[in-house]
Amino acid sequence: MKCPKCGSKRIKRSQSRGFKEQLQKLFNQKPYRCIDCGWRGILKTKSARTKRDVKKYILIKIIIIIIIIIAIYLIISHLDREEPTPDQQSAIIYTKTFIA
Numbered sequence: 372m373k374c375p376k377c378g379s380k381r382i383k384r385s386q387s388r389g390f391k392e393q394l395q396k397l398f399n400q401k402p403y404r405c406i407d408c409g410w411r412g413i414l415k416t417k418s419a420r421t422k423r424d425v426k427k428y429i430l431i432k433i434i435i436i437i438i439i440i441i442a443i444y445l446i447i448s449h450l451d452r453e454e455p456t457p458d459q460q461s462a463i464i465y466t467k468t469f470i471a
């Protein structure tokens with residue numbers, strides 16, 4: 372963490388002021404104050420994710436992938452079941468007789 376104004380590393384967490392900053396806290400955006408120049412502002416905190424959060428994140432990703440696979444499978448099986456149009460049917464018969 373570095374102060375965006377003076378580049379000092381001596382910054383510390385500041386108290387959240389008001390509803391907006393309370394809300395930003397939920398998105399890892401926390402208020403900080405620079406000890407050297409007195410700057411105060413919101414900084415995005417890195418590595419705020421705990422191991423549990425990472426596990427949750429991976430689990431959500433896996434669930435999304437499974438849902439996508441199921442959706443693709445349903446779409447493909449639905450397409451297979453679709454009756455061919457008369458034009459396609461005559462084309463299939465034509466190809467079959469042509470091959471045989």
Ligand SMILES: [Zn+2]
Binds near residue numbers: 406407409
């Ligand atoms: Zn500073």
